[in-house]
Amino acid sequence: MTAPAPILSLRAIRKSYGSVEVLHGVDLDIFPGEVVALLGENGAGKSTVSNVISGTVQPSSGDMTWLGASYAPASPRAAMDAGVGMIHQELKLLPQLSIAENVFVGRYLMKGGRIDRKAMEDRAQAGLKRLGLDIPPSRLVEGLSTANQQLIEIAKALTLNARLLILDEPTAALGGDETQLLFRQIERLKADGVGIIYISHRLEEIRQIADRIIVMRDGAKVQEFDRGDVPVRAIVESMVGRSLDRMFPAVPSPSDEVTLDVRGLTSPTNTFRDISFSVRKGEVFGIAGLMGAGRTELVRAITGADPIARGTVMLDGQDITPRSPIEAIRNGMVLVPEDRKLQGVVLDHSIAENIAYANLPELTRGGWITARRLNAFADGFIQKFGVKGQGHQNAGELSGGNQQKVVLAKWLARNPRVVVLDEPTRGIDVGARSSIYELIMDLARSGVSVIVVSSDLEEVLGVSNRIMVMAQGKQAGILDRKDANDVSIMELATL
Amino acid sequence: MQTQSRSGASKGTSPLFGSMKGATGPLIGLILLCAFLTVATDTFFSVRNFLNILDQITVLGIMAVGMTFVILIGGIDLAVGSVMALTMMVLGYLNVELGVAMGIAIPASLAAAALNGLVAGILITRFNVPAFIATLAMMSITRGLANMITNGQQIIGFPAWFNMSAIIRYGGFLTLTVALMLVVFVLGLLYQRYRYGGRALYAIGGNPEVARLAGINVTLMTVMVYVVCSVLAGVSGIVLGARLDSVQPSSGVGYELDAIAAVVIGGTSLSGGTGGIGGTVIGVLIIGVLRNGLNLLSVSPFMQQVVIGAVIVLAVTAETFRKRK
Numbered sequence: 001m002t003a004p005a006p007i008l009s010l011r012a013i014r015k016s017y018g019s020v021e022v023l024h025g026v027d028l029d030i031f032p033g034e035v036v037a038l039l040g041e042n043g044a045g046k047s048t049v050s051n052v053i054s055g056t057v058q059p060s061s062g063d064m065t066w067l068g069a070s071y072a073p074a075s076p077r078a079a080m081d082a083g084v085g086m087i088h089q090e091l092k093l094l095p096q097l098s099i100a101e102n103v104f105v106g107r108y109l110m111k112g113g114r115i116d117r118k119a120m121e122d123r124a125q126a127g128l129k130r131l132g133l134d135i136p137p138s139r140l141v142e143g144l145s146t147a148n149q150q151l152i153e154i155a156k157a158l159t160l161n162a163r164l165l166i167l168d169e170p171t172a173a174l175g176g177d178e179t180q181l182l183f184r185q186i187e188r189l190k191a192d193g194v195g196i197i198y199i200s201h202r203l204e205e206i207r208q209i210a211d212r213i214i215v216m217r218d219g220a221k222v223q224e225f226d227r228g229d230v231p232v233r234a235i236v237e238s239m240v241g242r243s244l245d246r247m248f249p250a251v252p253s254p255s256d257e258v259t260l261d262v263r264g265l266t267s268p269t270n271t272f273r274d275i276s277f278s279v280r281k282g283e284v285f286g287i288a289g290l291m292g293a294g295r296t297e298l299v300r301a302i303t304g305a306d307p308i309a310r311g312t313v314m315l316d317g318q319d320i321t322p323r324s325p326i327e328a329i330r331n332g333m334v335l336v337p338e339d340r341k342l343q344g345v346v347l348d349h350s351i352a353e354n355i356a357y358a359n360l361p362e363l364t365r366g367g368w369i370t371a372r373r374l375n376a377f378a379d380g381f382i383q384k385f386g387v388k389g390q391g392h393q394n395a396g397e398l399s400g401g402n403q404q405k406v407v408l409a410k411w412l413a414r415n416p417r418v419v420v421l422d423e424p425t426r427g428i429d430v431g432a433r434s435s436i437y438e439l440i441m442d443l444a445r446s447g448v449s450v451i452v453v454s455s456d457l458e459e460v461l462g463v464s465n466r467i468m469v470m471a472q473g474k475q476a477g478i479l480d481r482k483d484a485n486d487v488s489i490m491e492l493a494t495l
Numbered sequence: 496m497q498t499q500s501r502s503g504a505s506k507g508t509s510p511l512f513g514s515m516k517g518a519t520g521p522l523i524g525l526i527l528l529c530a531f532l533t534v535a536t537d538t539f540f541s542v543r544n545f546l547n548i549l550d551q552i553t554v555l556g557i558m559a560v561g562m563t564f565v566i567l568i569g570g571i572d573l574a575v576g577s578v579m580a581l582t583m584m585v586l587g588y589l590n591v592e593l594g595v596a597m598g599i600a601i602p603a604s605l606a607a608a609a610l611n612g613l614v615a616g617i618l619i620t621r622f623n624v625p626a627f628i629a630t631l632a633m634m635s636i637t638r639g640l641a642n643m644i645t646n647g648q649q650i651i652g653f654p655a656w657f658n659m660s661a662i663i664r665y666g667g668f669l670t671l672t673v674a675l676m677l678v679v680f681v682l683g684l685l686y687q688r689y690r691y692g693g694r695a696l697y698a699i700g701g702n703p704e705v706a707r708l709a710g711i712n713v714t715l716m717t718v719m720v721y722v723v724c725s726v727l728a729g730v731s732g733i734v735l736g737a738r739l740d741s742v743q744p745s746s747g748v749g750y751e752l753d754a755i756a757a758v759v760i761g762g763t764s765l766s767g768g769t770g771g772i773g774g775t776v777i778g779v780l781i782i783g784v785l786r787n788g789l790n791l792l793s794v795s796p797f798m799q800q801v802v803i804g805a806v807i808v809l810a811v812t813a814e815t816f817r818k819r820k
Contacts, residue, residue, distance in 0.1 A: 329710040346701030357698045358709040368689045
């Protein structure tokens with residue numbers, strides 16, 4: 001193979017904020033038609049690197065070369081004009097505008113002083129075609145699936161003649177099918193000679209899509225693999241900088257006593273139908289399935305957050321079907337929700353307050369709450385759960401893993417009978433995950449029934465005694481730990 | 496991991512206990528303003544003038560406490576000026592026209608105010624009408640009702656003690672109305688800092704979904720907040736009636752904006768979840784001192800409006816700037 005010239009080269013890129021250097025001289029080459037996976041824990045410097053390339057952040061020193069010429073984008077716009085397309089993790093589309101308008105937003109094509117809608121739609125159509133998407137560009141973005149929205153972001157970059165795409169966690173919100181769809185489009189782009197930087201926490205998919213892997217740690221490149229199908233363990237060890245004995249702690253065996261019994265549960269909108277299962281005391285019950293299978297809706301209904309149309313939830317043989325979170329909480333059933341930032345913590349309130357919010361009645365004496373009592377209460381849980389922060393700090397200052405610990409702490413203070421965790425480690429770096437798993441096992445050992453919903457197959461397999469697989473709102477089957485593997489789960493999930 | 500070590504040094508503002516912490520900026524502003532007026536006029540710095548200022552802010556002060564609670568949960572109440580007028584008219588009608596004793600007329604008029612808040616609260620929580628629209632509608636409805644009672648006429652002829660409660664200074668300095676305002680301030684502060692409900696308000700304002708999932712009865716709390724805000728608007732109406740010794744249905748036009756201004760100057764965020772009564776007290780004082788000072792400096796009432804507008808902008812931009820740092 002002849003070595004073509006790289007699209008983009010980074011040489012000794014450094015970035016400091018004040019006296020703190022966050023990038024320590026990074027070298028990087030991206031060649032046409034390859035997917036380079038950029039991996040690392042949160043804070044390893046991946047985002048800073050992509051921000052430097054996409055013009056959001058200016059490096060303190062070092063050189064960049066773009067197609068042989070010196071490159072120093074002063075703004076995201078400059079980088080875009082040069083041919084860098086950055087696809088952010090959070091989609092930045094305007095739902096009330098058409099696809100074509102979204103593609104050209106801020107740089108509308110003009111003709112005779114008026115916006116040339118026809119030209120925009122034609123060019124947007126061309127971009128969509130390149131990705132094999134058959135959606136009319138005049139359609140509103142609202143209502144499109146997440147995967148399609150992701151593809152429209154890519155189409156937008158392509159329409160702007162991007163030669164290099166940076167995809168930041170593109171599959172974070174995608175199910176298995178949608179991920180495969182995205183991967184097929186990425187293959188097309190590779191064939192077109194587009195270079196791609198692929199950032200993801202999902203190591204399994206890296207094996208599938210990446211041609212090269214670059215691992216970063218603490219602002220420096222620590223290892224480079226010249227192929228994509230590197231064993232996950234090797235990557236993880238390189239990311240965390242130590243060898244891992246095991247990713248998952250031992251799963252304790254549950255007792256025979258049934259705590260939670262769900263019978264024929266159905267949602268008013270049919271997002272889940274006729275779900276029946278039971279969870280024993282001290283059992284970790286996993287729920288797997290693709291995006292849109294109704295898992296989140298199911299567990300939200302069980303904990304009173306969403307309405308239930310039919311069916312019952314029984315706790316210790318008593319019908320306690322909850323109509324509100326308050327009722328569920330009173331019965332000792334608590335939810336650690338999917339979206340930490342929107343549903344779990346109030347980001348600009350302190351850690352102590354966040355922990356207190358679920359425990360206000362317990363902290364009240366004769367109607368009064370004092371600062372001292374609240375802080376002492378919170379400090380106890382901060383220590384117990386090893387939250388790396390102090391009570392007065394805002395929750396928004398914490399890393400994802402520590403925020404999750406705060407959410408757990410606020411519930412576990414109430415000694416719940418059933419704890420439901422929806423995507424407990426999403427967006428949390430590998431090192432912090434194991435401490436969340438440890439917490440789950442501690443709960444199970446103390447006799448709590450734990451339900452874990454996860455899109456991460458390895459995670460469900462690693463922590464559960466039994467796994468229920470959901471497909472399109474129905475329960476496809478319940479697997480025992482010894483029978484469950486990624487194949488048996490995916491077979492059921494794609495029923 | 497870096498985020499954790501970095502955050503150790505910074506001190507998070509504590510909206511629950513530090514109701515004054517967020518208000519240090521406004522407090523400095525208030526002190527500077529007083530210092531300037533002390534130098535610029537001979538009459539500003541005197542006990543007599545300070546007592547005057549306290550008298551002048553009673554109506555705004557009581558109303559702003561209720562508004563603070565509403566804004567803390569991320570809401571807004573545009574109806575307070577109208578609710579105030581309705582309360583005054585109900586009181587006047589019952590007491591003067593029907594001869595009902597004040598001991599009954601006052602609670603009855605406050606009940607009318609509470610009903611207004613209840614309707615607004617139900618519209619917002621049960622029918623999902625945005626607070627801005629629901630209270631805008633209530634503002635119009637309530638103003639109309641206030642006018643209907645006497646067909647737009649004022650009512651005079653309250654018992655003598657009513658007016659005296661705003662004039663006689665007990666112990667040489669406290670009128671009953673000022674005392675009432677101070678009691679409302681203290682109760683508001685205590686509630687916000689040390690009561691279950693007060694703390695739940697911050698959770699709701701910070702993120703209603705987090706609050707709901709945490710088992711806080713968001714619907715009930717929201718309705719109650721609008722009821723309390725309306726009742727306090729009613730109380731401020733009664734105070735205004737006492738000060739004027741008369742009630743008229745055109746009272747309180749535009750007061751809702753003064754109350755919102757006081758809350759915002761005091762550092763409570765319109766998006767909810769941060770700020771508090773402490774800041775609002777300072778916001779009310781800034782507006783009171785400013786009006787008083789501008790009068791002493793013989794600034795025209797029209798110019799005063801310009802100055803107060805400028806102060807609102809100054810207060811909010813200073814706060815935004817401080818946050819960005």
